[in-house]
Amino acid sequence: MAAAGLLAVTLRAAGELRRQITTRRAAANECRHATNELVVHDCDDVYAYAVPGRDPHIVASSAMLRLLNTRQRRALLAHERSHLRHRHDLYLFAGRLSAALNPLLTRHRDDIGYLCERWADEDAAEHLGDRTLVAGSLASASMAVLGAHGQLGFERLGVRHRLAALASERPPNRPLTAAVYAAFALIPLLAASDATVALWRIIETARG
Template identity: 40%
Template structure:
């Protein structure tokens, strides 16, 4: 546990640094799935490691030890974690949990507002055209989702560019990109180290929609022009909290569309999968070590011949402690 419990922290830091640099080099669709898996696994690993470290401190509180029927002296002798580390982990975990709750409430509110906006739109078709001179275009997820575009935006684009813009927004709805966004934002709320990964994820989603629009239209240059013109037209215009064609870093998106489609690269995906596997294995090993330490502390709290029923209803006696080495001086 002394080493394995800290491995998820190291994996999170490595992915937070490398993922934003490698994601733009990969095809956007597998890059988005890879970032989603990385965010989910590292967030769980982060929280699990903090919980294990915090529990080692909480378990040494006499009232908690009495309730759990384990020896504080044995736990302190076996536990390799300093009390200040356990206390700090508890504070970080508590702060992350509160931040996660706030982010979850915000995400839920955004979903509810999006569905209400869908219901209020005048047209009943997937495409809703607003009678507004401000250049606006975005995808509004719901049941069903809607593509919202203003007349001002349509006037800024040619016929082919309009088709590219609509294909881009429909790709957001078809790929359920708002779910990816929600996952990244929740993970970043729990673990601040994942914020760069969330930013990279938003860019990858726009690139995913760009590539699908290029496949639909059949001309990457047309999509690049549509993205560039839409971004220039909407400069200074406030956007709703939704997936929009003007999202992400527009110059990088245009540059990618003017070049060839991204090549498939398996090495970054394999390396990321290995890191995530190491994170999961380390967390499982740390949890196993923590369970062993607690069993040892429980056995040390009992006499060699006593059978004591714990609060969980399990009997602890010689048959449970057999095979668990406890030093005589740690027995109470």
């Protein structure tokens, strides 16, 4: 039984690793001949994402860029640059791999994703010196996602919490960076109930 369980866990982890490698390669290939940081897809779907690596890029659909005014586009780019600069993809990958190894960690995987988004929100707000601008950019993009994917898509992105956080001052004694690092460091320990409670407290603190 133990051997069968170990095999199942190994197969899940291998499958997740394969998916991540395939996704990364596909994204990198899309930007292989790009000469600018921003790569625009002529598409009616609303999306934007960072492509990390030795030659990092930001990909955005033409529909996304049409939604935003010039200043909001700056906020979008600042947000995606934060993902690239801090290599949030590594945190997200660790969360996905942990969830593949132990399905009980799925919630923690999602929370790490949320914290990375909040980290990028705060970086963009600090860079531009305008929290309202970043919130407006997020709200405009999210309303389009809401129209395409319904309420579930809106909630999945943690938009309500992110907008509420941007509407208030950033708590100087509760940096999001520390919250993400702590969550990341606790992943291997989550089999212990005390570690699970500790991570939950960190997440709730970051959400404010």
